[in-house]
Amino acid sequence: MNNEFALEMDLAEQILLLLREQPDGCSEYQLIQQLKARHSTHIPNLPLHDKLVLFRTHFLVFNALYHLRDRLWQQNSHCLQISPLCVRLLPYVAATSEVSEPDPLRAYYLDMDNLRDTDEQEVERLLASFWSRMRGDYQGEPQEFWSPDQKRAALELFELDQDESSLNLPIIKRRYRQLVSIHHPDRGGSTTRIQSINLAMEILQRYYQ
Structure with missing residues (x-):
């Protein structure tokens, strides 16, 4: 099939x-x-x-x-x-x-x-829009209001295994610091990518704290 x-x-x-x-x-x-x-x-x-x-x-x-x-x-x-x-x-x-x-x-x-x-600048704008939709209507709400799709998208952005048994907050924070180091605008990265990483960290922290 x-x-x-x-x-x-x-x-x-x-x-x-x-x-x-x-x-x-x-x-x-x-x-x-x-x-x-x-x-x-x-x-x-x-x-x-x-x-x-x-x-x-x-x-x-x-x-x-x-x-x-x-x-x-x-x-x-x-x-x-x-x-x-x-x-x-x-x-x-x-x-x-x-x-x-x-x-x-x-x-x-x-x-x-x-x-x-579509050039790279326009893709950056669309990426920001994608993560805005991932945020949805749940900004500031308790953890249970974040959707599983938002969690999966955040894990994929972080390139982390979706297997719950292999994940914890220290692993996620370590990966977050790595990504910030790589994509920080001071090192040639983009503000949009950092915003996406920060939102993904916010979503994951709510699940794993």
Whole structure:
């Protein structure tokens, strides 16, 4: 099945198959991880901590989602909710499903020039936006309000094993200091990357303190 999934379906079809298995939907991050787990050849099978990999993966997934939404609409089959926090198939309702106004996000993700031409500065801005979404509406809330997706994304940014038994706060803090040393702006790193590392540390500290 994994070989068929990877080789015989385009990315939109792969996503459709995954969404049919999850009637309550899933986040963009979960969707990406499921595509990787099934060995999709249409997205980079690389960690998301690399900003260019993150951008390329995000763009390709959203490009496929908008193509899928258009296809499902034309078939009078389903509506498709597209959001970083929730991607979900919804029942087709003609009265409310038709897109009657221009959709700038759709236009952006369907233009492959935006994938080819986006420079590093723009990727840094998108990276900041990604981690802002990871923060969601939970800033300042107790630990239990942070989502598992936020924790997994933080661990991936830190390149740490997701196995709970091998992790503790001293290990996480040691890795945090290493990353700050590598990416600090005074050493040629970027402010956006440091902000991402700091947010990831905030998320992980809430889980492991």
